[in-house]
Amino acid sequence: MSDRNLLRRGLYGLALLCAFGLAACDSETGETVASIPPAKNVATPAESGQAIAKAQDETRLESLDELDDQPLPRRKLDIQSWQTEGGAKVLFVEAHELPMFDLRLTFAAGSSQDGGTPGLAMLTNAMLNEGIEGKDVTAIAEGFEGLGADFGNGSYRDMAIASLRSLSAADKREPALQLFSQVVGQPSFPEDSLQRIRNQVLTGFEFQKQNPGKLASLELFEQLYQNHPYAHPSEGTSESIPGIGIAQLRDFHARAYTAGNVVIALVGDLSREEAEAIAAQVSAALPQGAALPPPPVPQAPAATHEHIDFPSNQTHLLLAQLGIPRGHPDYAALYLGNQILGGGGFGTRLMEEVREKRGLTYGVYSGFSPMQTNGPFMINLQTRANMSDATLQLVQQLVGEFLEKGPTEAELERSKRQIAGSFPLSTASNADIVGQLGSIGFYDLPLTYLEDFMQQVQALSVEDVKVAMNEHLRADGFVIVTAGPEVEQKPLPPPSEKPLEQPSSVPEH
Incomplete structure (x- = not known):
């Protein structure tokens, strides 16, 4: 094996040891130790120290050497599942290692549901935490921060996401869930926030014009999917974004952010009873309605x-x-x-x-x-x-x-x-x-x-x-x-174990 492969293999093994704690850890000192076989003869302290060091090195080397051939232990997941009264599918894994929990709502509310208004799904999702009754975007952010909780959201072609990470203690969990339920279930869609976000998106479109990789990606999806809902960009277009108004956002939220159109995922320091209560609370806070149909099957384009x-x-x-x-x-x-x-x-x-x-x-x-x-x-x-x-x-x-x-x-x-x-x-x-x-x-x-x-x-x-x-x-x-650029083309260099010339510059984007 070459020195290069040995180095790569060694670093990979070391990283895995650090990541998964394969070395034993002394419960009192916290120092990493290795199991040492008992000595057959009495040795001096110096000899003992040398023997221990040698045994530790050999143990570590053997462990690293075996990593390529033995899969690491996998975390067994006990996934529990049920459905809320409103029709939301729930998946839950109980994990008490940390005093916190993660909640993720996945709606079938991505850009494939935009209809004839590209960017509608993205703007609806982006506006969730911009305002609720009695709180603006700053108050919402301060509310989550004051509870040590974290809110997240995002919109893609298939789906839209809203997530919460919070401490599991009741005095933190309950107000965090109350705020989260309002943000996702009853957003107020303030006009000033919509104008600000529209301007940000339109500015982003101007930057895209200087990014050849992004331009190529947009063209690729258009050519690959043609008239299919996946063809248009998830963020919309410079033509569609300015015309999207509050009424359209409210309508999209009412039909796409429903209890029947969401998957609720929960992981963390919760009992089954607590998880059921959380799922029921979140489901009840959402508009009530059925799941949206998936996008149609696309037709294969010509090369x-x-x-x-x-x-x-x-x-x-x-x-x-x-x-x-x-x-x-x-x-x-x-x-x-x-x-x-x-x-x-x-x-x-x-x-x-x-x-x-x-x-x-x-x-x-x-x-x-x-x-x-x-x-x-x-x-x-x-x-x-x-x-x-x-x-x-x-x-x-x-x-x-x-x-x-x-x-x-x-x-x-x-x-x-x-x-x-x-x-x-x-x-x-x-x-x-x-x-x-x-x-x-x-x-x-x-x-x-x-x-x-x-x-x-x-x-x-x-x-x-x-x-x-x-x-x-x-x-x-x-x-x-x-x-x-349109430039005169040259033939490829012949293959070699050591190419004579490296790429002309780092990737541009």
């Missing part, structure tokens, strides 16, 4: 290549095809295949061939993004403007070869180990868990989804991955958008 002329040093390359909806039975195979192709960082096919052997980019990444309906499979990178055409051809060639031959057995086993090793991070904190619960509930996945997914990944064969990747991807089926 295209659009170029945006932009005066930058590098060219952005974005390639996409329609992928799969969340919950598709092929997801585990596609996830594993993509980790080998371009989703797993260093060591992937794309990274090795495009960066490591030719020095054409700082990073090239691929990934499936399953959503309520077919989300995109995307590849993105930046490269030298004068080699962008040849780099694009190389990426397409690598995808074609991967589809034709599939992964090797060695690649498959390595990626399985990496996925098993990183899996504990998905439930390492209460915040991680509440996010997982929100997704499980929102996409109607089984409560055993996380464990099922790991078992599915470990059972996959090379042929399984190859078949799934070919079922959902075509080498010649990409919608491609590039953004960069």
Whole structure:
């Protein structure tokens, strides 16, 4: 093994030791100790000290050496689920390690529900904490801060989020929940706040004009989804935002922020009885109504290549095809295949061939993004403007070869180990868990989804991955958008273990 790989392996092992506490910890001193086998003979203090140090070093080295082959222990989740009287789906994990809890509401209220008014979902979500009866945005912020609580919100294509983190003691929990319920269930949508946020969004659109990567991404979704609700940007457009008024926000909130259209995820220092009371309180504070229908299935577009002329040093390359909806039975195979192709960082096919052997980019990444309906499979990178055409051809060639031959057995086993090793991070904190619960509930996945997914990944064969990747991807089926200057093109350098030339500059965006 090379020094470079040894270093990488050692640092990875050390990071995992720190993250998951694999070394023993003395309960009184708090110092890290190692188990030392009993000595067969009496030794001097100096010899004992040397022996202990040597044994500690050997123990640590053995532990690090074994990390590549043994998955880390996983946090077993006991997920409880029920439905409130108003129709809200609830998922709860009891966790008493810390005196706090995390609450996340996930509404089917993303930009796919905008209708003919792009940006409506985003503005509604952004306005939640701008005012309630008797409190303006400053008073709301001070209210949460005074209780040691944290409010969060966000809007995306499929969903809109509102979250609360609070101490679990009743004197903090109850007023924090009362304020949160008002903010999410009865926002006042003040006119002055709407004008301020509209101006901020419009200013952001002006900045986007100087970002070739963002321009390419907007064009890519438009080309990939065409007339589908996913086609327009979640933040709206410069044409739609100025015309959105208070009445539209109130109407959208009344139909999209209902108890029947939300998943309530709870994790933390709560009993089942307390969790049921919280869910009932939040559900009752929301408008009462049914779930909104999911967006329709998109039609696959024809392969295209659009170029945006932009005066930058590098060219952005974005390639996409329609992928799969969340919950598709092929997801585990596609996830594993993509980790080998371009989703797993260093060591992937794309990274090795495009960066490591030719020095054409700082990073090239691929990934499936399953959503309520077919989300995109995307590849993105930046490269030298004068080699962008040849780099694009190389990426397409690598995808074609991967589809034709599939992964090797060695690649498959390595990626399985990496996925098993990183899996504990998905439930390492209460915040991680509440996010997982929100997704499980929102996409109607089984409560055993996380464990099922790991078992599915470990059972996959090379042929399984190859078949799934070919079922959902075509080498010649990409919608491609590039953004960069029009310059004379050069051929690629030959592959080398040590590329002669590195990328011309750091990524621009």
